[in-house]
Amino acid sequence: GSGTATPAAPGAAGSPAAGMPTLAFIAQMQNPSQAFSWKMYQKNAAKYGFNVINLDNGGDVQKQTAAINNAVAQKVAAIAINPVDEAGYVPATTAAMSGGVVVCLSMVPPAAAAINASTCSVSVDDILGGQTAAKAIMAAFPNGATGVEIGGQAGHVAANNRHEGFSKAVAGTNIKVLDYKNPTAWDTAQAQAIANDMITKYGDKIQFIFCHWDNGATGVINALKAVNQPWANKVLIIGVDGNKTGFAQVQSWPNYISIAQNAETITSKVMEQSMKWIKKDSSAVKANIIPFDVITKDTIANFTAPEW
């Protein structure tokens, strides 16, 4: 992955609509959810009056810094950043802000220490996401249950927050988490391998599995199917993302909950708020929290599955 740029609409190469400010979206483009967010930016850019370009951070803080600097050099009006970690972007975005660029943190809220390193934030609160998962489990097992948690990429900000929210919410309750492991990347095969090993070790003690992402949960389901035991089919699985797979799994697995972050809502909000901050609109909001949608068999009819 390398820092790369793309103007708004496909076909509009090199001819940004005159006068429209540019918003740079900086994320890890190999990650399907972030690639989908980019599509949503492109889809709605005109509506919010932006040219959008995209720079890849390649999952590396140094490249992320380079990408932020690149965006500033290209004289963008706003930067929407989906950061690699909670802290590494701070000096670069602070510098960008001092140059008059609006920085909008997307997907994750700023850490307490980094509160001044972004103009505004539009986020699902992953801590809240973890809590939501915990609540769903408590609701499903009022008499208590045991299960496991499979995290996202070790050290990734979303994985850290989801774990934090989840473990705080279950602490002291009758829900016992037997084990918590992370893969080295958001890699379904690794999630499946971890699930396999956990199933081997804990067997039918596993009543729920909280997996930090829906595609990883696909691996979890594969692992459960492979043991071919009645208890395995009853396991409650909770995934996060609410993508196409998440929706499908809600329907196909007996007991699946997907905690959805709606990319279109988030990206639209990013552009809306960024424009307001650019125009110094008094109605601009600093911290925008987009609530999670909780997709279950009961609620699925109320949502449409995204196309990723």
Add this chain to the structure above:
Amino acid sequence: MNARIIEVSKTVLALQKAFLAIILVVLAMAVFNMIPATRSEFFSQVNLVDLLKSSSIFLILAMGETVTLIAGGVDLSIGGLMALTGVVVIQLINAGVPIPVAIALCLLLGLVVGAVNAFVSVYQRTEPFIITLGMGIVLTGIGLQLTDAHPVTATDQGFQSIANTEIFGPVPILVLVMLAVVAVVYWMLRNTSFGRNVYAVGGDYEVAKYSGINVLRTKAATYLICSLTATLGGVMLASQLNSASSIAGDNTPLYVVCAVVVGGTSVAGGIGGAIKSAIGLVLLGILTNAFSMLRIDTLVSYLPTALLGIIIVSILWLDSYGRKRKREAV
């Protein structure tokens, strides 16, 4: 005198591919800049300084790696060490250790890691490729454990100023540190006995040994140097970002080694140099930057990665092909 001219022109020729590629990129960007539709900020002062800044840490790491590669070794633990150093230096500072002491302790950590790498791969004669890969995994694990996988931020704002204070106009200390490291390694490789011994050891281990060079110690020292630059890079990165994360170095080693090789340092040992490596890194940096300025993603998304790969392959291909032609011409 004649011989000197030949030597110099040979060096230039050896630099040729990566160097020519840089010139080509710059020329291409200049041409694009004459066309309104593709005009970019590539030549703006901001961008050029950014380019330097964003290559600096990789360059610092590359200097140590170059020394190790010339000696016929390789060190893939630099990513893990860089990340761990960042974490440790910030945790120490946050725990109240004075900044210079914290940095000194980190350099010590680097020496320890380098010593282990050297002991296992040099003195025990194992495959450094695998040993240092393993070491990188160990170091990442230690970082994860120390931080519970969370990034750490320095509370003392003084730390940040180490890398970021601007001295010559917009040029920060970080860039000066990088230039100093390049200069020191350049001088050391060219003009010290140790430096020349490094070439001898990498060029022909047995011959170097029979010629009275302490091959083990020389080779071991290159691992210490490599670890030291990785540590320095880690401290500078932490200072630049005022924070550190234990997973920051994931893709770093292959990127650095690849850039060094594109610059013309041989992984087989015996051939290479500080300037060559610097050129290789600058080339990859400039390419990424140029692609981003030209917004190549407009054509096809993910194209820049492919182009980067194709350019790396082309340069290496041309390099090997040149050597083959030379072999055949004899």
Add this chain to the structure above:
Amino acid sequence: MSASTQRLGGRVNSQTAINLLKSNPIFVAIAALAVVTSFVEPQFLTGENLNNIIRQFGTLIFAALGMTLVIMAGFLDLSIGGIIGLVAVVTVTLIDTVGQGPAILIGLSVGLGCGLLNSALIISSGALTQAESLFITYGMSLVYGAAALMYVQGVTQFLTYSKTSIALFDTINSGGIGFLSVSAMIFLVCLAILYVIERRTYAGRAIVLTGGNKVAARLAGIPISRSIVIIYSVSGVMAAIGAVVLVSRVTLADPTMGTPYMTQAILAVVVGGTALIGGRGSVMWTVVGTLLLILLNNCLNLLEVSTYVQYMLRGAILIMAIWLDRVKQTSVSK
């Protein structure tokens, strides 16, 4: 890896096999790990877990088997990460248009094509050193990876969304006779073929000779270029088989899913004892090396070792295994 088993051309009798067992620290490492784990965690020795281990063996072993020949010839292939991703997405996306069987065949051909392209680049440039091959294939891994990303625009492809039958993939994943799963059978077939090639055939000998001394081998009429074509083609195809097995197992294809296998496969080969400098090694050893890596993960997970500590232990055990192997080899040669 005692001196006697280093000899090529077969005739490994039971005595040397026992010596090998006795003197190979990798075996010892595996055994120790297994013993400790089975004491602490009785689940380890259940048939279920063995199955589990065999399943996890999957993709890595295929990639590593292919890599073994490459390394024995004194080259390296870093492009398999990209190839696995590319083959995976190509195969899955084609199921609906051409049907599952042809999709798999096309996937395998893509792997073959990538391998051929690698070898063409290496032969045409005369990149005869390991280092040159390493970086050319690293560059190609970027190209293949980017091609995979471009092809599906970064979007994960789901096997289960196929509108036509995917029974073949199900069979690969879960079918089998008795305890022998289909992927295990594919593995055994590949292993047998590669072992015979390596030990008994001209092509195999040419490959190790290439790893021994390219110049001398060429002057004695050994076709070096053909060896290069073979090793990279085999590596590409084996990576592609690995990709198909992977897709069958995780039921989705992600353009970046091959990345971890790039270094893992080299580790498996070298941990097994094949020399990175070429000219010495065996696919059999690679099976052992892969086993160690897989067991390591499995045991550490079963022992409830935290992810972070696992990192440390994995790295440390790798270093120890290779170091011990080295210590043993020096004591043998003295």
Add this chain to the structure above:
Amino acid sequence: MVVASAPAALLTINDVSKAFPGVKALDHVTLEVRPGRVHGIVGENGAGKSTLMKILSGVYEKDSGEITFDGNVIDKVTPVESMHMGLAIIYQELNLVNTMSVGENVFLGRFAESGGRAGVHAKARALLDSIGCKVDTHKQVSELSVSDKQMVEIAKALSFDSKLIIMDEPSSSLTNDEMQKLIKIIHELKAKGIAIIYISHKLDEIFGFCDVVTVMRDGHVIDTRDVSSITRNEMISMMVGRTIENEYPPRPECAGETILEIKGISTRKLRDVKLTLRKGEILGLVGLVGSGRTELVRALFGADRVAGKSILLDGKPVEINSPKDAINLGLAMVPEDRKLQGLLLGFAVEQNISLAVLARLTKRGFIDTKGESSISDRQIKALNIKTPSGRTKIRSLSGGNQQKAILGRWLEMSPRVLILDEPTKGIDVGAKYEIYLLMKKIVEDGGSIILISSELPEVLHMSNRVNTICDGRINGEFDPAVASADEIMAKAFEFA
């Protein structure tokens, strides 16, 4: 036994033994070397000469015995220590770093002490000039010819202020001219009171300028004598343990028709070289180092790609684009650089021998390993290769035995045209004679040989016809039975 009187011994080797797995390389060796003397050491291949020298220089450790050098007992030395004690060695296998410059190689490991970049090149220049070598000190060693490398090695040994210089077959790749320079240098060193150990298979050299000679066989010292008190035949019989009447077998007859015709080969160096070879003929190529002999045969054999090449075999034009093509047509080549181009050091002797006939041993893709072993056993026996078994790694064989194994590799395919590029380089008299006999047998069986050798007597005695090659052109043809050596050399020196 030591006849030499006068100065006290500089080096005393007393009862030294050394064993390698399966070989007793040195068996209670006792030897004395005195200052200002040239001490020749001769012995068949594998007699232990190089091993003894490597023990002196600290590369190997002795198993038992005692060594005293310059009044100090040397027990365990490293190569560095031995050098600083004043013991320099020119190893049999070339010992230069190919990726570094000539100047730096001369002062390898002593860069700063020698005055850094400028000092190293200046001093190296002076040293090379003193031995009449003109090669540029900035040139990378990999670009030098073998003989230039040898001269650089000599300069390197001279650069130490040594009391003893060991030369392990220094002349094996030197031309006559360079040899003369070397002899001059040796005399100068001797005059300065420096002792020289001179290992060689060329008995002329021993008689030419050595004062004392030690004969070794199978790890034993047979005897040490003043050169003036020993005859050539005595020496030979001491070396091989039997008497050899002639050093060369009678020249084989040749009366065949033309089998190979080079209509023209042109490369950067070679200028439209034409050559014919008859059935059953040994054709000698004589030229100075760098005259293009190796280049010519490599081009013929398809080892190098060349621009213009037209070759007729049995009167029919053939395409030879790779060594494989050449082998398929019945051509064989023993290359000049044994280590780099001939040996697969990490492999067993039998695998080294079977190399060229591997394709023939293959049925439907499978190698007949039984056949492979029997082939190698046959060659080991036929060529009298000293090795514990066919499974031994060829790395541990002595240079001469390695060379025989390579010869065996090619003999096994019964080549129609065998190209020998310096085939007896580093080979002892006994083995040489065997190789000559082999050459004779090959031509008598209907094969033909192209022989390149820097040892003129060898070419003169063995060839039916000699072509001189000078600066990339064939400039003369002689019948060695009638032409004198001087005549031929004069032609080889003649530049166009």
